[in-house]
Amino acid sequence: MQLFLDALDRDASEREAFLRQACSDDRLLRVEVDSLLANHDQRTILVKRTVAADGPSQSAATVGLSHAGWLPRLWNSVDRRGLAVALGALLLALALLALGYWLESGIERRLRNNLAGQLQATLDSNVAAVVNWLELQKLEMATWAGHPDVRQQFPIIGELAGANESAVDDPGRKAARQEIVDAVTPLVQRDDVRHVHGIDTTGLIIFSTNQQPPGRYYVSKQGATQIAPVFVGQTVLLPPLEGRTLVEEDLPSISQIPIILVGSPVRDANERIVGGLFASLESGQEFTRLLDLGRAGLHSDTYAFGPKGKLLSASRYENQLKKLGLIDDAKDATSVLKVELRDPGVDLTAGQAAKLPIHKCPPTKMAASATSGVDAIDLDGYRDYRGVKVVGAWTWLDDYGFGVATEIEYDEAYAVLHYVRRSFWVLLGLLTTSGLAAFVFALTAARLRREVGEARQLGQFTLGQLIGQGGMGKVYMAKHALLRRPTAVKVLDGAQADDASIARFEREVQVASSLTHPNTVEIYDYGRTVDGVFFYAMEYLPGLTLEQLVRSEGAIPPARVLHILRQMLGSLSEAHRLGLIHRDVKPANVMLCERGGVPDYVKVLDFGLAKDPSSHLAPHITQTGLISGTPLYIAPESIEDPENLTPRADIYAVGAVAFYLLTGKELFAAANKLEIFDCVMNKPRRRPSDLVPSGIPPALDELVYRAVAIDPAERPASAEDMLAAVEAIAIDHPWSEAEARRWWQQYEASQTRVAMEPAPLG
Numbered sequence: 001m002q003l004f005l006d007a008l009d010r011d012a013s014e015r016e017a018f019l020r021q022a023c024s025d026d027r028l029l030r031v032e033v034d035s036l037l038a039n040h041d042q043r044t045i046l047v048k049r050t051v052a053a054d055g056p057s058q059s060a061a062t063v064g065l066s067h068a069g070w071l072p073r074l075w076n077s078v079d080r081r082g083l084a085v086a087l088g089a090l091l092l093a094l095a096l097l098a099l100g101y102w103l104e105s106g107i108e109r110r111l112r113n114n115l116a117g118q119l120q121a122t123l124d125s126n127v128a129a130v131v132n133w134l135e136l137q138k139l140e141m142a143t144w145a146g147h148p149d150v151r152q153q154f155p156i157i158g159e160l161a162g163a164n165e166s167a168v169d170d171p172g173r174k175a176a177r178q179e180i181v182d183a184v185t186p187l188v189q190r191d192d193v194r195h196v197h198g199i200d201t202t203g204l205i206i207f208s209t210n211q212q213p214p215g216r217y218y219v220s221k222q223g224a225t226q227i228a229p230v231f232v233g234q235t236v237l238l239p240p241l242e243g244r245t246l247v248e249e250d251l252p253s254i255s256q257i258p259i260i261l262v263g264s265p266v267r268d269a270n271e272r273i274v275g276g277l278f279a280s281l282e283s284g285q286e287f288t289r290l291l292d293l294g295r296a297g298l299h300s301d302t303y304a305f306g307p308k309g310k311l312l313s314a315s316r317y318e319n320q321l322k323k324l325g326l327i328d329d330a331k332d333a334t335s336v337l338k339v340e341l342r343d344p345g346v347d348l349t350a351g352q353a354a355k356l357p358i359h360k361c362p363p364t365k366m367a368a369s370a371t372s373g374v375d376a377i378d379l380d381g382y383r384d385y386r387g388v389k390v391v392g393a394w395t396w397l398d399d400y401g402f403g404v405a406t407e408i409e410y411d412e413a414y415a416v417l418h419y420v421r422r423s424f425w426v427l428l429g430l431l432t433t434s435g436l437a438a439f440v441f442a443l444t445a446a447r448l449r450r451e452v453g454e455a456r457q458l459g460q461f462t463l464g465q466l467i468g469q470g471g472m473g474k475v476y477m478a479k480h481a482l483l484r485r486p487t488a489v490k491v492l493d494g495a496q497a498d499d500a501s502i503a504r505f506e507r508e509v510q511v512a513s514s515l516t517h518p519n520t521v522e523i524y525d526y527g528r529t530v531d532g533v534f535f536y537a538m539e540y541l542p543g544l545t546l547e548q549l550v551r552s553e554g555a556i557p558p559a560r561v562l563h564i565l566r567q568m569l570g571s572l573s574e575a576h577r578l579g580l581i582h583r584d585v586k587p588a589n590v591m592l593c594e595r596g597g598v599p600d601y602v603k604v605l606d607f608g609l610a611k612d613p614s615s616h617l618a619p620h621i622t623q624t625g626l627i628s629g630t631p632l633y634i635a636p637e638s639i640e641d642p643e644n645l646t647p648r649a650d651i652y653a654v655g656a657v658a659f660y661l662l663t664g665k666e667l668f669a670a671a672n673k674l675e676i677f678d679c680v681m682n683k684p685r686r687r688p689s690d691l692v693p694s695g696i697p698p699a700l701d702e703l704v705y706r707a708v709a710i711d712p713a714e715r716p717a718s719a720e721d722m723l724a725a726v727e728a729i730a731i732d733h734p735w736s737e738a739e740a741r742r743w744w745q746q747y748e749a750s751q752t753r754v755a756m757e758p759a760p761l762g
Contacts, residue, residue: 004036100424111417112379119377119393123406126302127395129290134400137262138235145264145277149183154266155274157207158200177207192286193279194259200275201231220248227263230276235264239402240312242337243280258336260287288313299409304402309341309367312402324348339385341367347387370394370403381410461489461537478537486540487524491533502534509536511580512607519571521605541603543593546661555664558696562726563735565658567602569723576647576719582607585653586633587660600740631676632666636710639677648712651722655707663691667708699729
């Protein structure tokens with residue numbers, strides 16, 4: 001790797017001469033360096049060049065930045081080009097967000113200004129049309145009141161009607177009445193005029209074009225108050241009202257008709273006011289038509305309303321009001337004087353029901369403001385008498401005693417803004433999604449590149465499927481370029497790549513590769529890639545761990561347990577003779593498989609925590625401030641003094657594994673590690689026979705009990721001693737190869753059935 005790094009710093013003209021001199025006659029070294037140069041450059045290696053204070057440059061392989069925390073490791077693992085794309089998309093999204101906010105604010109301001117102008121213009125034009133029409137009616141009525149026949153005959157009718165209450169059919173009165181009727185016939189023939197009436201100064205109706213029953217009829221007190229200005233010389237126009245409110249008697253012919261009453265004083269030859277001429281106009285026709293001349297939108301309405309908040313002109317939503325039950329569902333039913341401008345609190349058109357009866361609901365925001373004499377424009381939205389959210393403008397006409405409002409449904413008024421907002425959020429969402437996708441792609445690409453990079457740099461091994469993962473690394477199925485035998489390759493996890501973990505990982509391989517016992521996993525090769533990834537290749541072991549065996553079968557027969565213990569102790573005996581202590585013997589680190597046609601073959605795995613007391617590196621590497629091993633299988637002395645262990649620590653672990661196999665239960669039942677440590681240090685041990693009263697040979701029961709003793713001196717002295725005891729017991733409790741083969745056949749058949757069974761639905 002040092003030669004590769006030094007060659008990488010030289011240009012092509014100098015590189016060849018440098019390599020020829022550096023590699024000399026070592027052809028394999030030259031081939032390796034050339035291979036690295038062909039497949040890697042500064043972008044594909046994770047190597048930190050350092051310069052020693054007392055010597056030439058050296059290289060220290062690093063994998064990630066685990067010392068600095070997860071964020072630097074994540075940064076180090078991201079593909080830089082993909083990250084640039086992701087950051088670009090994110091910055092673009094932020095810029096678009098700012099631009100969108102600026103555009104939306106500008107569009108909203110402009111839209112609100114235009115909307116206010118549109119509402120005000122519509123309101124002003126419709127109010128002007130209505131006011132002009134009303135003034136025209138007043139002017140025209142003043143003209144008809146000054147007609148010569150009206151002025152001549154009006155006093156005659158009045159005198160006859162007032163002098164003789166019973167002379168309804170007086171010929172003189174009839175003649176005078178007919179002359180006036182004939183004179184105003186052109187007025188009555190207008191489509192919007194229902195009738196013309198003459199009323200004297202006492203409030204007596206002296207004549208009418210209405211074919212009312214004979215008799216004497218007076219204006220009501222309310223009506224007299226409203227028409228009083230006529231008798232002092234003014235022309236008046238009353239906004240829409242029910243005709244029955246003007247007459248003292250209940251006349252069916254006029255009581256149900258909403259009218260507009262316009263009147264002007266009638267003077268005699270001496271210019272004395274003798275009464276008033278009045279015309280009743282149909283409300284809801286010309287009046288409503290004038291308010292509908294200009295519209296602010298498709299779903300807009302301009303209407304008039306009285307001081308009590310009742311509609312004075314017909315609503316454009318009358319069919320909808322009938323369905324909502326706000327007016328009668330009859331052909332000639334009208335909303336004039338029937339619908340009150342009250343806020344139901346909900347949208348009635350959406351099928352929602354008001355919590356209160358309509359007549360108890362508060363006035364709409366517009367009605368409350370307008371009837372108080374306040375003219376305004378509301379662009380924020382309020383509910384109308386249907387509960388629909390609207391914007392509007394309104395004014396109160398003091399001279400005529402009613403108000404006029406123009407309203408547009410809120411959704412229509414701001415439809416453009418809603419479209420802009422939706423378009424903006426969709427575009428922002430797409431950009432954000434693209435940025436996230438690019439970031440995920442960067443992470444995935446980096447991971448794949450790292451995995452592919454590992455496959456390229458693991459010597460003759462090509463990595464395949466991930467088959468296992470432990471505390472220090474990952475295990476992959478692998479293929480050798482030349483050999484056909486199955487191989488497993490363990491690679492140090494990048495997240496664990498600090499100096500201590502790299503040293504421990506490398507020591508695991510060195511320790512394990514020095515062991516040759518057939519029940520110890522065999523190491524084929526190990527090394528470190530140019531980008532600092534440490535790995536080793538070992539034999540592939542198809543089968544199951546002792547932990548998986550117990551989970552599948554429960555308690556294991558004693559004969560089979562003895563068979564397994566013999567092989568475990570054989571592996572550990574060799575390690576102990578070499579001065580190595582495993583320190584992590586547990587069910588998950590013991591593999592049961594078939595090797596060379598022999599079933600129930602045991603392989604002891606993972607010497608990653610193995611300790612060599614003779615090594616000067618061991619204390620430096622293992623002094624991490626943590627207890628090494630798995631709590632349920634560590635000896636008490638491992639807790640008290642983990643740096644001064646003897647082989648009897650492994651004996652304890654073997655005893656705990658034997659207890660687990662014989663009973664299907666752990667040696668201790670505890671909720672957490674602290675409780676486990678307390679049990680290991682202080683709690684009396686159980687015998688396997690305490691959980692399984694029958695079937696366990698007494699000698700085996702006693703051996704396991706001794707092996708897990710708190711005091712190391714009470715345990716078997718060595719793995720060889722315990723192995724001898726196991727072999728002695730196994731003489732009377734053999735486990736034959738036929739029994740083992742039969743079990744494996746049944747196990748494989750059960751696994752096949754499970755694989756073939758269809759998954760449950762749902």
